[in-house]
Amino acid sequence: GRQLQHDHDHERRRRRRRREGQGQGQGHRARGSAVSFTEGEKVLAYHGPLLYEAKVQKTENREDEWRYFVHYLGWNKNWDEWVASDRLLKLTEENVRKQLELKNQSGDKTVRTGGRSAQHNPKGSNVDAKADKEDTKGLVKGKKRKNQLGVEVAMIPKHEKERRSSESLLMSQFPVTLKKQLVDDWEFVTQLGKLVKLPRSPTVDGILTKYLEYRVKKDNKISDSCAEVTKGLRCYFDKALPAMLLYKKEQKQYKEEIKGDVSPSTVYGAEHLLRLFVKLPELLSSVNMEEDALNKLQQKLLDILKFLQKNQAHFFLSAYDGDSKGADGAKGK
Numbered sequence: 001g002r003q004l005q006h007d008h009d010h011e012r013r014r015r016r017r018r019r020e021g022q023g024q025g026q027g028h029r030a031r032g033s034a035v036s037f038t039e040g041e042k043v044l045a046y047h048g049p050l051l052y053e054a055k056v057q058k059t060e061n062r063e064d065e066w067r068y069f070v071h072y073l074g075w076n077k078n079w080d081e082w083v084a085s086d087r088l089l090k091l092t093e094e095n096v097r098k099q100l101e102l103k104n105q106s107g108d109k110t111v112r113t114g115g116r117s118a119q120h121n122p123k124g125s126n127v128d129a130k131a132d133k134e135d136t137k138g139l140v141k142g143k144k145r146k147n148q149l150g151v152e153v154a155m156i157p158k159h160e161k162e163r164r165s166s167e168s169l170l171m172s173q174f175p176v177t178l179k180k181q182l183v184d185d186w187e188f189v190t191q192l193g194k195l196v197k198l199p200r201s202p203t204v205d206g207i208l209t210k211y212l213e214y215r216v217k218k219d220n221k222i223s224d225s226c227a228e229v230t231k232g233l234r235c236y237f238d239k240a241l242p243a244m245l246l247y248k249k250e251q252k253q254y255k256e257e258i259k260g261d262v263s264p265s266t267v268y269g270a271e272h273l274l275r276l277f278v279k280l281p282e283l284l285s286s287v288n289m290e291e292d293a294l295n296k297l298q299q300k301l302l303d304i305l306k307f308l309q310k311n312q313a314h315f316f317l318s319a320y321d322g323d324s325k326g327a328d329g330a331k332g333k
Helices: 002-022 093-104 108-119 125-133 146-155 157-172 176-191 204-219 224-245 248-257 270-285 291-310
Strands: 042-047 050-062 065-072 081-084 088-090
Touching (some): 042 065, 050 088, 050 093, 088 093, 176 270, 204 224, 270 291
Antiparallel strands (some): 050 065
């Protein structure tokens, strides 16, 4: 009996040691052996569908699950957050390639090869599969020769400093409630297969017109620069939507809704406009603009973001009804 008890204790200790070493307990989703990260380690972290360089600042084991407090490099501290290990990857050459791949993916063909091979990887394969679903959110510069051009741009680091500085202002002050809106949006489309029912009301066009009216009331005059920015934003939206603002599951809907010379800004609404704001720092970094003018432009863009936040309940859907398979009977609100 004593030997049995001894074996039992030994086995329990062995299990505990293994658990602590791997950061994986019964409550943890089984993923083969979970990778553990140390304080001060530079890593790649998933934020939505893309990977960003980050630094692990704190680690803790909560209920047998390791959690890591990360800071995204070049981003304001407001974005720091606790994440589970399935959001992190080691900073290896292979994972950096994966980061570029995700960033440059835009069309179905370019994605599947990368996504499928990634799915065979048992470590974090659920994350890789997820990334595969969100491929179209990868950034594309220019519509033609999407992938080749994307790769070329990604390989040139000369915009990195400008991108960081332009990113910091817009991203650091991104309203928290709108960040949550983006996560919900991602979940509805990619995880639940729900789509935004089109046409939306108000449309992007309508929202930007309402914003101008709001500014006129506030300033008692029509500001030329304000009208210029909304006009530019509308133009950016129409061009960017098919190239970089749609998830793969939304492509069919786009083809059905946008025919002839119909502008996307007269069909889509706040949900897709908000996605553009996440892309703007990248887009602005490739525009040759003085730092001062760039900052002023970003202040104006932030003002539009705050206007979206102020009218969040009115502008955004609280649940998506459309089914990406085109079937009826999708759950309502």
